Amino acid sequence: MERNYTEAERYYEAQKKVEEIKKFYQHLTVYVLTNPIVIVVNLTTSPHYLWFLYCLFGWGIAIVMHGLKAFDYAPFFNKEWEARKIKEILEEENKKANWK
Template sequence: MKEFTEEQKYLRAKKQVDKIKGFYANLASYCIVIPFLIFINLQFVPEFHWFWFPIFGWGMGLTFHAMDTYNYNPFLGRNWEEKKIKELMEEDERYKQYK
């Protein structure tokens, strides 16, 4: 496996921190906006609870954002993308040897 330079390690860590900050900003927005929407709904149209639509819609988006931020992918496994890139690079290297 290749070694990363200090600069590459720093850039990868910075990118991850930016993803985490983005997720927490999204989460904070959700926690502020959803109660406001519930209040508006119950205040003006209490007979129809439409607030469930943004709760579930935005909640699903927030869930996928969290999964992306923390590299959790139950369908393809952890670090699937990096493993696949490595596999394709090795395959390409073997192909070049036989040409």
């Protein structure tokens, strides 16, 4: 079911999308600027154990997931999934209401 968007709704959706992409780039910037500090701290305090790799990898996964969501490449938890889940929850609530 296609929905006709007004110009204001389309502008609002585009504005939200730009904000989401901006937040991704901010997250990426913090990642790039913070991790060299983490690496230096690790190498100066305990060079025999490279724990910074866990930070890089863990946070890197979060960055990738954020990027996938920001640029609409998320294979799960996308808009279609959200719409299906909302419909499913509403149907369950209607069934409960009809039982009473």
